[in-house]
Amino acid sequence: MKDNGNISQxxxxxxxxxxxxxxxxxxxxxxxxxxxxxxxxxxxxxxxIDNLVDRRTKEVANFLSMxxxxxxxxxxxxxxxxxxxxxxxxxRVMYREGPEGTPYHTLLAEGYVDGPIDVCLCISWEAELYKxxxxxxxxxxxxIATSQCLQKVRTGEQICxxxxxxxxxxxxxEAVVHLFAFEYFQDGLIVVVANTISDLDSVDRSTHCxxxxxxxxxxxxxxxxxxxxxxxxxxxxxxxxxxxxxxxxIKLDFIPPALINFVARQLVGGGFKLFKKEVAxxxxxxxxxxxxxxxxxxxxxxxxxxxxxxxxxxxxxxKNAVPLDEETRRKNDEKCPVQKVxxxxxxxxxxxxxxxxxQNQDDRNIHDSPVxxxxxxxxxxxxxxxxxxxxxxxxxLDKAISIIREYGCNLEIRTVPDTNIMSVEGETYSLQxxxxxxxxxxxxxxxxxxxxxxxxxxxxxSYEHRDSSCSR
Numbered sequence: 001m002k003d004n005g006n007i008s009q010x011x012x013x014x015x016x017x018x019x020x021x022x023x024x025x026x027x028x029x030x031x032x033x034x035x036x037x038x039x040x041x042x043x044x045x046x047x048x049i050d051n052l053v054d055r056r057t058k059e060v061a062n063f064l065s066m067x068x069x070x071x072x073x074x075x076x077x078x079x080x081x082x083x084x085x086x087x088x089x090x091x092r093v094m095y096r097e098g099p100e101g102t103p104y105h106t107l108l109a110e111g112y113v114d115g116p117i118d119v120c121l122c123i124s125w126e127a128e129l130y131k132x133x134x135x136x137x138x139x140x141x142x143x144i145a146t147s148q149c150l151q152k153v154r155t156g157e158q159i160c161x162x163x164x165x166x167x168x169x170x171x172x173x174e175a176v177v178h179l180f181a182f183e184y185f186q187d188g189l190i191v192v193v194a195n196t197i198s199d200l201d202s203v204d205r206s207t208h209c210x211x212x213x214x215x216x217x218x219x220x221x222x223x224x225x226x227x228x229x230x231x232x233x234x235x236x237x238x239x240x241x242x243x244x245x246x247x248x249x250i251k252l253d254f255i256p257p258a259l260i261n262f263v264a265r266q267l268v269g270g271g272f273k274l275f276k277k278e279v280a281x282x283x284x285x286x287x288x289x290x291x292x293x294x295x296x297x298x299x300x301x302x303x304x305x306x307x308x309x310x311x312x313x314x315x316x317x318x319k320n321a322v323p324l325d326e327e328t329r330r331k332n333d334e335k336c337p338v339q340k341v342x343x344x345x346x347x348x349x350x351x352x353x354x355x356x357x358x359q360n361q362d363d364r365n366i367h368d369s370p371v372x373x374x375x376x377x378x379x380x381x382x383x384x385x386x387x388x389x390x391x392x393x394x395x396x397l398d399k400a401i402s403i404i405r406e407y408g409c410n411l412e413i414r415t416v417p418d419t420n421i422m423s424v425e426g427e428t429y430s431l432q433x434x435x436x437x438x439x440x441x442x443x444x445x446x447x448x449x450x451x452x453x454x455x456x457x458x459x460x461x462s463y464e465h466r467d468s469s470c471s472r
Contacts, residue, residue, distance in 0.1 A: 085264035104247035115279035127160035133278040141167040156181035188234030
């Protein structure tokens with residue numbers, strides 16, 4: 001077996017993190033576990049918090065010890081009983097017999113994946129989506145028959161069921177697994193402890209803080225036992241290192257070497273390739289995993305490990321921002337005292353509310369028109385109301401005034417007595433009612449004064465000189 005540059009460095013860094021005082025000292029580890037449980041719980045845990053913290057701390061401490069046992073170099077691996085099944089630039093797979101006197105077999109796989117931790121954790125955590133990437137073979141048969149989450153205890157803790165179909169004469173195997181995610185963000189580490197629930201009779205809410213009611217009884221399958229889990233550590237924003245180790249009892253009196261090789265090389269090695277493929281698929285926008293990534297578990301990880309990835313514009317603003325000194329603050333306060341600020345805010349709110357009352361542009365024009373300023377300022381003892389007819393007349397008058405102001409005295413508008421004709425710069429137009437469809441279609445409505453097409457006004461402005469000395 002040979003060490004390969006990057007993977008060896010990532011492995012050494014993980015080993016260093018696992019040997020940190022926070023993860024080795026039991027009391028410090030217990031404090032970390034307790035704080036995380038309290039932050040992740042959505043209900044009151046005062047009744048069982050002590051039992052729960054003790055149980056979870058022991059499980060995490062035991063698994064961290066298993067992870068440290070795999071901290072071996074090339075020369076040390078064979079001395080510790082490890083047999084290398086695969087070793088490449090991206091992954092190393094090893095096997096050894098389990099603890100003496102037990103039916104367990106130990107498998108280890110570690111390597112790196114080009115993807116962020118939250119994505120890697122999501123693919124490993126979401127049991128309902130295992131079928132999307134878990135290895136499945138026909139000869140020999142290995143297929144996922146069922147994978148589902150039975151109970152979500154709290155954020156970062158769940159119970160799931162995985163059932164596998166195997167080749168004859170082996171009957172189907174299943175595992176009811178309790179998963180607990182432990183976070184050590186100081187070194188970008190996520191540890192997931194995976195232990196099967198074998199004895200349902202021993203499960204009690206007072207000691208386990210979850211119920212056995214949702215766990216089904218065994219039916220025509222053999223339940224296997226697993227003690228292990230996996231660890232994920234951030235290398236870069238788009239690369240993560242993993243180490244998974246487990247003691248597995250598949251309930252066979254004798255396990256032939258060929259089966260061990262098949263599991264280590266085909267299932268683990270092939271599963272790693274499928275895992276990498278799924279990470280790339282999520283990066284491209286896999287709909288199922290994109291939805292799952294909205295869970296608070298992954299949001300908390302992104303906030304803790306990737307929150308420094310803010311837009312460059314915000315970084316520049318933050319970099320160029322200069323804090324105000326005391327003198328500048330004092331001068332600003334003198335210019336804008338607190339009471340004045342409050343009054344200005346009130347005025348802005350009043351203006352906003354006033355604007356809401358204008359249902360259309362005509363109402364806005366009425367409010368702003370010079371004619372209406374007289375109507376809007378009644379005496380103290382009068383209550384003046386505006387009828388719809390008067391309001392329409394004001395709109396018409398205001399538009400007429402605007403036209404005269406816009407085109408000045410160079411524009412002649414006159415009406416011929418006793419006729420329904422308006423003359424504009426030598427052109428004549430028929431006066432029509434303000435509700436005429438022709439007015440709506442061809443021109444600008446000026447109420448009782450008639451309809452003046454917009455095109456003709458544009459032509460009229462060609463004769464207008466903005467610097468005219470005519471008085472308005």
